Amino acid sequence: MSQSAYLTAYEAIRDQILNGEIPRGQKLTEDKLASELGVSRTPVREAIRKLEEEGLIKKKKVVNPSETDLRNIFHVRSLLEGDAARSAAEYLSEEKLIRLKECVKIGRNGTVDEIMAANKDFHEIIVQSSNNPFMADVIERMNSIIYLFRKTVVYHNRPFLIDEHEKIYDAILKHQPDQAEELMKKHLRADLEFCLRFIRVE
Amino acid sequence: MSQSAYLTAYEAIRDQILNGEIPRGQKLTEDKLASELGVSRTPVREAIRKLEEEGLIKKKKVVNPSETDLRNIFHVRSLLEGDAARSAAEYLSEEKLIRLKECVKIGRNGTVDEIMAANKDFHEIIVQSSNNPFMADVIERMNSIIYLFRKTVVYHNRPFLIDEHEKIYDAILKHQPDQAEELMKKHLRADLEFCLRFIRVE
DNA sequence: AAATTTAAAATTGTATACATTTTATGATTT
DNA sequence: AAATCATAAAATGTATACAATTTTAAATTT
Numbered sequence: 494m495s496q497s498a499y500l501t502a503y504e505a506i507r508d509q510i511l512n513g514e515i516p517r518g519q520k521l522t523e524d525k526l527a528s529e530l531g532v533s534r535t536p537v538r539e540a541i542r543k544l545e546e547e548g549l550i551k552k553k554k555v556v557n558p559s560e561t562d563l564r565n566i567f568h569v570r571s572l573l574e575g576d577a578a579r580s581a582a583e584y585l586s587e588e589k590l591i592r593l594k595e596c597v598k599i600g601r602n603g604t605v606d607e608i609m610a611a612n613k614d615f616h617e618i619i620v621q622s623s624n625n626p627f628m629a630d631v632i633e634r635m636n637s638i639i640y641l642f643r644k645t646v647v648y649h650n651r652p653f654l655i656d657e658h659e660k661i662y663d664a665i666l667k668h669q670p671d672q673a674e675e676l677m678k679k680h681l682r683a684d685l686e687f688c689l690r691f692i693r694v695e
Numbered sequence: 696m697s698q699s700a701y702l703t704a705y706e707a708i709r710d711q712i713l714n715g716e717i718p719r720g721q722k723l724t725e726d727k728l729a730s731e732l733g734v735s736r737t738p739v740r741e742a743i744r745k746l747e748e749e750g751l752i753k754k755k756k757v758v759n760p761s762e763t764d765l766r767n768i769f770h771v772r773s774l775l776e777g778d779a780a781r782s783a784a785e786y787l788s789e790e791k792l793i794r795l796k797e798c799v800k801i802g803r804n805g806t807v808d809e810i811m812a813a814n815k816d817f818h819e820i821i822v823q824s825s826n827n828p829f830m831a832d833v834i835e836r837m838n839s840i841i842y843l844f845r846k847t848v849v850y851h852n853r854p855f856l857i858d859e860h861e862k863i864y865d866a867i868l869k870h871q872p873d874q875a876e877e878l879m880k881k882h883l884r885a886d887l888e889f890c891l892r893f894i895r896v897e
Numbered sequence: 898a899a900a901t902t903t904a905a906a907a908t909t910g911t912a913t914a915c916a917t918t919t920t921a922t923g924a925t926t927t
Numbered sequence: 928a929a930a931t932c933a934t935a936a937a938a939t940g941t942a943t944a945c946a947a948t949t950t951t952a953a954a955t956t957t
Contacts, residue, residue, distance in 0.1 A: 498941065522908065533942040538909090539744065546748055548829075553909090565829040572774050627750075627767040631833055700911065724938065735912040740939090755939090 498532040503540035505530055510544075510555050511640055517557040521550065549637045558638070560689055566638055567685045571678045573628055574620060578661060578677035581622040582670040589618050593662050600655035608647050615658055619665075619677070642688050651687045700734040705742035707732055712746075712757050713842060719759040723752065751839045760840070762891055768840055769887045773880045775830055776822060780863060780879035783824040784872040791820050795864050802857035810849050817860055821867075821879070844890050853889045 506526060509515045527537045544550040548558075548566075558566075585593070592614070599611035620629050632639075646654055657680040664672035708728060711717045729739045746752040750768075760768075787795070794816070801813035822831050834841075848856055859882040866875035 524908070534909090535941055535943090539741075542741065542744065562829070565827045568778075568827060569775070569830050569833060572778055573771070576770075576774055625767045625770060627764065628771050631771060726938070736939090737911055737913090 497536070499536035499539050502526070502530055502532055502536045503543055506537075506540055507544060507549065507637060510549055511637065511644075515555055517555050520554050522553075544637070547634055547637045563638075563685065563689065563692075566635055567681060570632065570635060570639070571681045573632055574616065574681060575674045575678045577620045577623040577625075577628065578665065578673040579670040580624070581619045582665045582668055582673035585622050585665055589622065590666060593618055593665070597655060597659050597662055600658055605647060609643060612643055612647060612654075612658075619661075642684060645688045645691055646684055649687075649691060651684070653683070657683065699738070701738035701741050704728070704732050704734055704738045705745055708739075708742055709746060709749075709751065709839060712751055713839065713846075717757055719757050721757050723755050723757065746839075749836055749839045765840075765887065765891065765894075768837060769883060772834065772837060772841070773883045775834055776818065776883060777876045777880045779822045779825040779827075779830065780867065780875040781872040782826070783821045784867045784870055784875035787824050787867055791824065792868060795820055795867070799857060799861050799864055802860055807849060811845060814845055814849060814856075814860075821863075844886060847890045847893055848886055851889075851893060853886070855885070859885065 506515075506521070515521070521541060523534045523537050523541065526541075527534045530537065541550060541553070549556060556562075596611040596615040596618070599607050600615075603611060620632055623629070645651075657676065661673060661676045661680060664676055708717075708723070717723070723743060725736045725739050725743065728743075729736045732739065743752060743755070751758060758764075798813040798817040798820070801809050802817075805813060822834055825831070847853075859878065863875060863878045863882060866878055
């Protein structure tokens with residue numbers, strides 16, 4: 494194996510949580526995971542710690558975020574990504590504009606997996622446009638939770654998802670910062686509300 | 696010793712960095728720290744990892760943040776604390792308003808240490824008013840860097856520091872959310888610019 | 898039967914040993 | 928002398944052992 498045991502453990506545990514193989518609320522024990530993954534406790538320990546930072550695990554248990562938790566996380570995400578969209582509207586390279594448009598296109602015609610990836614890219618391109626690696630880092634730390642949501646909206650075909658992306662793209666293209674920020678915030682709010690209804694029903 | 700070795704190590708290393716006992720840019724080695732602190736490498740390892748998350752250490756070296764880094768961090772802080780100030784202006788309990796005012800008062804009459812503490816409290820009360828523990832968490836993770844700055848502005852008597860606090864307090868008291876947000880952002884920008892000039896000169 | 902206590906098992910925290918990788922040093926070549 | 932390579936030293940990653948703590952379950956008391 495070329496990868497470090499720590500990374501292997503981190504990815505395996507994260508994926509198992511996100512896929513639902515490890516159910517919400519379940520307590521994780523280092524020993525069990527270690528033998529399952531064929532590594533020792535040390536790297537598992539570090540992996541768990543990292544997942545705790547990311548908010549996927551809390552007190553050794555897989556989190557079961559409440560509605561309030563999700564609203565709180567999305568509020569922060571809105572502030573940051575809203576600001577990033579504003580930056581993008583102020584300036585975005587030709588090349589990134591093209592990639593952004595490509596994401597919209599795939600969003601309309603791609604397979605589910607392609608749409609998942611395009612959705613991720615769309616937001617990442619905008620975040621990176623802020624040229625603020627620290628901000629990107631903070632958002633990166635919400636990634637696991639964001640992934641859960643992205644899965645919900647894509648797999649359940651949230652209405653207007655791609656239309657909203659296109660509108661945001663237009664605002665960025667036309668250099669309308671206020672517009673872009675407002676649209677991004679609305680977009681994320683719509684994601685949140687859709688997911689909340691869904692998670693409650695499921 | 697009642698505290699865990701991990702916490703002991705974390706606090707000791709953090710304090711040594713913030714006090715300048717461990718200079719910027721210095722490489723940290725687990726072994727050396729472990730024997731200095733009288734614990735084994737394991738808890739030191741975990742402490743370093745946590746400090747890396749907080750941004751005080753990067754790639755085992757004590758960070759020497761560039762001007763750009765500091766601007767980036769403060770940009771994020773502004774977005775979040777600006778929003779928190781807005782929340783506070785919408786509603787803040789009687790008790791917290793009193794504590795906020797007290798912070799302003801100490802800012803004018805207290806000793807340096809008291810001012811340091813009051814300054815910290817002032818911002819913390821406002822952040823907590825947002826009722827968003829997740830946001831508080833994100834800000835908490837910037838704490839070490841923020842502490843460095845607070846030290847600079849307080850110890851070097853930045854002009855208008857307390858005046859700005861008072862204006863923010865007034866806006867919150869009078870329920871002026873836009874005002875409060877704008878003033879908070881200006882306040883943080885002023886902190887940043889003051890510190891940048893200082894750090895370059897020093 | 899419910900509550901309390903006690904013993905055990907399980908789990909985590911810490912130390913240590915060993916393996917692997919990285920870094921520094923100095924010898925050798927050009 | 929500069930560059931390249933080989934070797935040693937240092938540091939990190941990982942595994943394992945043991946200690947301390949927490950959890951669980953059973954036994955005892957009320």
